[in-house]
Amino acid sequence: MSHALNVVKVGGSLVADRDRLGRLLGALVDGCDGPVVVVPGGGGLADAVRTAQGALGFPDPLAHRLALDAMAGMARIFAALEPRLSVTEAPADALAAGAVPVWDPSALKAGRPEIPETWDVTSDSLALWLATRLGAATCLLVKSADPRPGAGPAELARAGLADAAFPVFAARFPGRIVLRGPGGDRLCREAVAECAA
Template structure:
């Protein structure tokens, strides 16, 4: 089978359509110029993130049941190099309850919660089109493929070549997937961390978000120095709201 690429302008978006000539049908559609919105100082500014700079996206586990998550993830990744770190979601909630009831040690619950993030990475790989999965993040981030979200199996990495990073993650429920994503971003030299959530933020400072329970308690400390953003993946249109990290607020 071979593919002919055809470009069309549709509602201001340039679509590249791969036509599977053997079967005379459309096999794949990729957005090559997307309609992301950036929000700064209360103003929505249209932007396409076309500079291709690397981004770590912490994707909340509560988003895994979003029916169009695949489309939204590709839209978010358009024009960008994106490493996706899924949250633990419902699986991590089970681990938390078992820990609360005394069924697990702190170390056991810590690693089982991390493995729940890897489980969700595998779930994304098996259910969404257009994503890749990685067991590590070594190498030059500039080599990440633009427009193709890469989902990290974080458990495999932290138990292997990322052991030095694993030692920085405290075995406490005060440091969950939000903090882990911040630690990973800092460790691999990526300046931008976007929190993909199911709601709007309750403030613009990381300390306020931690106080409201929208991020974990350790997040303000571990996210120092990062460029932080928030994206409500359940909103009608994706947009980024830029936040203030702890050191920026001081």
């Protein structure tokens, strides 16, 4: 592969703007950001899990696994909107075969010691986890809102633009972390000391 790999997390909140979502997915498949693995947010499907947990009180590990199912569902929705995407649990294999993968994280339901099974970990941190495993150069988070210029991972978590575990996963990822909101790309990688704060 001649270009550096990018893991691109597409927020489930973008489903509120189908035109932007469709353009984005098409541009990713067309290679505008180079070789990519798309990580879907859980969107309204994950929100339904939160609502059900609030009403029924089932434990966080079950909610976490159901939220992974929500991401898997959004992966299939993304592929329905952009049929050139390939839904897969093994994105490295799909890349090697020349496909543009959208990640189905269902394999994580078996549990990983480094991934807490709580709402502190959402698709943002999971995108960083996958980017670290794949050796990606950049983890790009596409959001429906713009961060403050220069905001680092800890500030993004405090502002609710990323999950609570995001600074911990950011500290483990050696590449660039970029947020893309409606206003464009903003680098959010700051000093590792800040990431771990």
